[in-house]
Amino acid sequence: MENNPYNMRNLPQIMRSARKAAGLSQYQIGKLIGGKDQRYVSDVENGLAKLTPELCIKWFEKCAAYEHIDLVHYLFKLHPTAAAPIDPALNECASNAVINMVHQLEEALQATKHLARWLTDNRPGKTEELPMADIKQIFDLIAANKTLIYSLVRTHGLKMQELADRWTRKALVDQVAMAKQEGRQAVSV
Known part of the structure; x- marks a missing residue:
């Protein structure tokens, strides 16, 4: 992945561009980002400061550059489904x-139907490629x-945190949200 534009070496320049x-x-x-001085910011943008996921996420949040938060997840491998970010354009x-x-x-939907058929046909001992x-x-x-969500933020002022909070409240009521740590431990004992 040498030619991949999404790499840690490019992150300081991407941070500078997002700030500007x-x-x-x-x-x-x-x-x-927490009361840092101009010198520190310059060091970040010139690749002289150690970048952490927390710093990068906070930076991009303050710049309202949400796609770049996806980039942080991808570069730091913070989640197995993290992928290259969507072009903001x-x-x-x-x-x-x-x-x-x-x-x-x-x-x-079509792919899900194909996958369902594959799962139905896939029997123990029968090995097929996914x-x-x-x-x-x-x-x-x-x-x-x-x-869609990012475009609604930009064009219609959608508040992502409010959306996430609403989803969480409903998920808790519907009992589809992940149980609290104590609940998971109690079940597994």
Whole structure:
């Protein structure tokens, strides 16, 4: 992956670009990320400071560069489904994002039906390769969902944290959210 533009060496420049796109000075971003001085910010942007996931996420949050938070998850391998981020240009128009989501949902539905047939036909002792094309099509829903949400943030002022909080409250009521640590331990004992 030498030619991959998403690598740790490029992260300081990406952070600088996000700061500038947000219209923030080095002094301003320093204050926003925890009272850091301009010199520290300069060191970050020039690759002289150690980058941590926490620093990068806070930086990109303050710049409202949500796709770049996805980049942090990808580069630091914070989650197994973390993938290269969506181009922010694709998140500029909510109408296009909805059209893309509908298209992706239709393709994922077909892929899910194929996967269901594969699972039905897959018996113990029978070894077949996973239907990766179908699984990839289902995986594409993650990016389509993010594209739609990010575009609604940009074009209609959607508050992502409020959305996440609402989902969490409903998931807890519907008992589909992950149980608290104490609950999981009690079940496993």
